[in-house]
Amino acid sequence: MSTNDRTNVRPGPALPATGGPNSTATWTLKSGLARMLKGGVIMDVVTAEQARIAEEAGAVAVMALERVPADIRAAGGVARMSDPQKIIEIMSAVTIPVMAKCRIGHFVEAQVLEALGVDYVDESEVLTPADEQFHVQKHDFKVPFVCGARDLGEALRRINEGAAMIRSKGEAGTGNIVEAVRHLRAILTEIRTLAGLKDTGLDAKAEEYRVPVELVRDVAKNQRLPVVLFCAGGIATPADAALTMQLGAEGNFVGSGIYKSEDPARRAKAIVEATTHFNDAKLIAEVSRGLGEPMRGLSLETIPAGERLAIRGW
Amino acid sequence: MSKLPHSASLASKGSATTTPRIGVLGLQGDFSEHLTTLRGMGAQGVDVRRPEQLDDIDGLIIPGGESTTIGKLAQSYGIIPKLRERAAQGMPVWGTCAGAIFLAKDVPGHPHPLAELMDITVERNAFGRQIDSFESDIDVEGMAGGPFHAVFIRAPKITRIGPGVVVLARLSDGTVVAVRDGTLLATSFHPELTRDERFHRLFLSLGKG
Numbered sequence: 001m002s003t004n005d006r007t008n009v010r011p012g013p014a015l016p017a018t019g020g021p022n023s024t025a026t027w028t029l030k031s032g033l034a035r036m037l038k039g040g041v042i043m044d045v046v047t048a049e050q051a052r053i054a055e056e057a058g059a060v061a062v063m064a065l066e067r068v069p070a071d072i073r074a075a076g077g078v079a080r081m082s083d084p085q086k087i088i089e090i091m092s093a094v095t096i097p098v099m100a101k102c103r104i105g106h107f108v109e110a111q112v113l114e115a116l117g118v119d120y121v122d123e124s125e126v127l128t129p130a131d132e133q134f135h136v137q138k139h140d141f142k143v144p145f146v147c148g149a150r151d152l153g154e155a156l157r158r159i160n161e162g163a164a165m166i167r168s169k170g171e172a173g174t175g176n177i178v179e180a181v182r183h184l185r186a187i188l189t190e191i192r193t194l195a196g197l198k199d200t201g202l203d204a205k206a207e208e209y210r211v212p213v214e215l216v217r218d219v220a221k222n223q224r225l226p227v228v229l230f231c232a233g234g235i236a237t238p239a240d241a242a243l244t245m246q247l248g249a250e251g252n253f254v255g256s257g258i259y260k261s262e263d264p265a266r267r268a269k270a271i272v273e274a275t276t277h278f279n280d281a282k283l284i285a286e287v288s289r290g291l292g293e294p295m296r297g298l299s300l301e302t303i304p305a306g307e308r309l310a311i312r313g314w
Numbered sequence: 315m316s317k318l319p320h321s322a323s324l325a326s327k328g329s330a331t332t333t334p335r336i337g338v339l340g341l342q343g344d345f346s347e348h349l350t351t352l353r354g355m356g357a358q359g360v361d362v363r364r365p366e367q368l369d370d371i372d373g374l375i376i377p378g379g380e381s382t383t384i385g386k387l388a389q390s391y392g393i394i395p396k397l398r399e400r401a402a403q404g405m406p407v408w409g410t411c412a413g414a415i416f417l418a419k420d421v422p423g424h425p426h427p428l429a430e431l432m433d434i435t436v437e438r439n440a441f442g443r444q445i446d447s448f449e450s451d452i453d454v455e456g457m458a459g460g461p462f463h464a465v466f467i468r469a470p471k472i473t474r475i476g477p478g479v480v481v482l483a484r485l486s487d488g489t490v491v492a493v494r495d496g497t498l499l500a501t502s503f504h505p506e507l508t509r510d511e512r513f514h515r516l517f518l519s520l521g522k523g
Binding site for chain 2: 143
């Protein structure tokens with residue numbers, strides 16, 4: 001059987017210089033944890049019980065939240081960092097890494113999450129932004145950050161601020177994969193475009209993206225981001241998860257798609273298996289059988305422009 | 315073609331070439347970093363996700379990742395019995411971080427199936443959470459060229475070793491972080507996250523009689 005005998009595994013990010021003989025919170029360690037999550041699924045959870053279900057299903061990490069994005073969308077109002085009590089309960093319920101979200105630019109929420117000991121902070125557009133001018137200066141923190149991006153410029157601005165992992169944004173809480181595909185394709189196509197550019201072209205791109213030209217040259221040369229790239233926002237089925245992997249994602253974030261479906265535990269496990277064996281259509285067919293109702297989902301046209309989450313951040 | 319000093323040490327199965335075919339378990343984790351290192355050394359790196367692929371390789375690396383995820387996926391698709399069979403035949407196996415957990419016979423509190431090949435006890439996340447991850451220079455038994463710069467990410471500790479298991483490296487406080495048992499190797503840290511190939515060379519030499 002050669003269904004999964006793929007010889008061309010995409011190389012990971014180029015290895016950065018390591019730290020001193022006894023060092024902590026280095027770039028190798030921050031970006032390294034994201035490498036350990038590759039090929040895996042990070043699941044949104046709102047209770048310790050859901051966290052245990054996620055771990056049991058094979059999640060590589062959980063995102064501790066007060067509400068999944070679909071409920072944030074339904075509730076309206078201001079969405080903030082979760083109650084620390086909830087995050088602590090989830091951290092003590094599982095042995096896999098725990099991530100938590102802070103608002104864009106809310107560096108004090110990020111400080112609180114670091115103090116709680118979460119393993120990764122997601123500076124997330126799913127919450128209501130706190131600053132319309134600046135994102136968090138992430139290099140100043142010991143805890144690593146993941147950030148969302150819709151295109152290459154946005155990804156590189158976040159990396160330049162210190163993000164050690166990027167996820168394409170998609171449109172969270174919709175169960176609709178279309179925006180995730182759009183953002184993933186935009187990032188990957190723009191990376192390929194850089195390959196054909198000479199020095200002046202790369203200089204122009206650096207100016208357009210508002211990042212140092214060294215960062216643009218690195219991406220042009222290595223033909224990938226210098227950090228791990230996951231996909232997020234709208235994954236609801238095993239086939240969705242495999243689609244993003246075939247397009248070039250290195251792993252998936254799944255939120256509302258699991259706990260808004262009929263049988264979360266089975267669906268979660270099926271999405272984990274489809275993410276690993278993403279080139280094996282027979283296996284994806286097998287794990288997709290009889291999973292019950294998926295999340296109902298939203299058509300993007302029905303969401304008023306002001307309620308789109310992906311446009312938050314810049 | 316091969317740049318390896320030890321390239322002949324792992325007999326290549328069913329082939330005249332001396333380039334060893336080393337599998338890296340690609341179910342989840344930093345498997346591509348191991349593959350890149352292996353290929354840079356002139357070895358053939360193979361992404362392994364199905365049990366039948368284990369018949370076709372000269373050694374297997376279990377990468378870093380999440381041991382619960384790797385264990386569950388390995389069990390679901392029948393990797394574990396086949397791996398035990400190949401290891402019993404003398405195929406070298408090396409686990410880094412989560413991979414070391416996967417190889418250990420005893421992992422307190424681990425809810426999921428593991429390969430249980432090495433007589434060691436491994437304690438998960440024993441240094442703390444991500445914020446406690448660290449880099450450190452360690453001396454490795456029998457390794458020429460000075461200390462090895464080791465990267466520990468939410469790393470496990472090897473807290474007990476059975477008879478026949480040899481300690482290769484400790485931290486300055488005495489914590490065991492690298493062990494060998496015949497053709498089996500376990501490290502708490504990630505040599506694949508540095509450009510130092512000495513641990514990969516050591517692994518490639520393990521098949522030697």
